[in-house]
Amino acid sequence: MNFLYKQIIRRVLFLFNPEFIHDAMISGAIFFQRFDFICSFIGFICKTKSEPIEIKGIKFPNRVGLAAGFDKDCSAAKIISKVGFGFLELGTVTLRPQLGNPKPRLFRLPEEQAIINRMGFNNIGAIAAAKNLERMGRLDIPIGINIGKNADCPLEDAPENYLQALKILYPYGDYFTLNISSPNTKDLRTLHEGEKFKNLIGPILNFVNSKPARKPVFIKISPDIEISDLENISKAAIEMDFGLIATNTTIKRDLLKIEYANMEGGLSGAPLLNSSNEILKKTVALIGGKIPIMASGGIVNCEAAAEKLELGADLLQVYTGLIYEGPFFVKDILKYMSVKR
Numbered sequence: 001m002n003f004l005y006k007q008i009i010r011r012v013l014f015l016f017n018p019e020f021i022h023d024a025m026i027s028g029a030i031f032f033q034r035f036d037f038i039c040s041f042i043g044f045i046c047k048t049k050s051e052p053i054e055i056k057g058i059k060f061p062n063r064v065g066l067a068a069g070f071d072k073d074c075s076a077a078k079i080i081s082k083v084g085f086g087f088l089e090l091g092t093v094t095l096r097p098q099l100g101n102p103k104p105r106l107f108r109l110p111e112e113q114a115i116i117n118r119m120g121f122n123n124i125g126a127i128a129a130a131k132n133l134e135r136m137g138r139l140d141i142p143i144g145i146n147i148g149k150n151a152d153c154p155l156e157d158a159p160e161n162y163l164q165a166l167k168i169l170y171p172y173g174d175y176f177t178l179n180i181s182s183p184n185t186k187d188l189r190t191l192h193e194g195e196k197f198k199n200l201i202g203p204i205l206n207f208v209n210s211k212p213a214r215k216p217v218f219i220k221i222s223p224d225i226e227i228s229d230l231e232n233i234s235k236a237a238i239e240m241d242f243g244l245i246a247t248n249t250t251i252k253r254d255l256l257k258i259e260y261a262n263m264e265g266g267l268s269g270a271p272l273l274n275s276s277n278e279i280l281k282k283t284v285a286l287i288g289g290k291i292p293i294m295a296s297g298g299i300v301n302c303e304a305a306a307e308k309l310e311l312g313a314d315l316l317q318v319y320t321g322l323i324y325e326g327p328f329f330v331k332d333i334l335k336y337m338s339v340k341r
């Protein structure tokens, strides 16, 4: 199957514009997920032995999840959940719908096994996303919902913008992620900083704590984070009880060919692995096992997935690896992990 994907399907897909292919895949997924027998068939061929794990009261059938940004509108999760994932992180969803940045905004770097994107949170908004989730009903695997800030919302109003989106989406997620690390929304990443971070996380946790069913909150951090910010956020995570996702995409271009050096956006895939792992290592050391950590960034082969678990991640998230390795990548990782044990 992998041979078929890499030798034929991927070659054909890569002849077309990346965003066109992505949108076509999502439209196809929405169409086909209406047929239960198709979902069951995909579930059957992607099934493999895996080890369930419970984290913060959530039962994950395995540790490998889909990273945010693939199903931004929460519209195709039913069929994607059949590919073998242990969980899906949907979104980024913003309070109000928005178009995102001008196109082109998604670029493949095949010789680097990487992607640069500057999508800018194109999504249908929290109310429409909630309707999609309502229609879809409960899935067999846990759902995380990733929330971001509207581009036209001033930074000082960000806490309210996130909170309103969370309130709308709260019934539908098993956990929630605050995305403060996308490089494609102006100044978003300054929300990592001291007071700004406190002003954001405080009201979110007050809301979550007021609920009879307290659902876990995660903060998705940048691989370009200042170490002092990482220390502060890790300390707050232990004190206030929220998890961390290390990491989002990077704006650094150190290891890339010169032709990509000036391309604006977030870099993901193989060239992100080392810097993402550096932050993961530091986070694990600061957290000392007290709160859960998800690892994202550069998992484009099974070895990279295993490395992140060895570094101390509790759960993994993949995105770019799926584009290069195909839909059976999740199954490959799970098989590799079960053999390694």
Ligand SMILES: Cc1cc2nc3c(=O)[nH]c(=O)nc-3n(C[C@H](O)[C@H](O)[C@H](O)COP(=O)(O)O)c2cc1C
Pocket (backbone or CB within 6 Å): 067, 068, 069, 070, 072, 091, 092, 106, 115, 117, 119, 121, 146, 179, 182, 220, 247, 248, 249, 267, 268, 269, 270, 272, 296, 297, 298, 299, 317, 318, 319, 320, 321
């Ligand atoms: C096209 C694309 C869109 C993305 N959109 C989002 C997003 O909306 N929200 C988010 O938190 N991360 C987003 N990401 C980042 C991924 O979730 C992931 O953290 C990052 O790509 C690193 O993992 P990878 O190397 O496995 O791709 C996006 C990544 C890509 C490639």
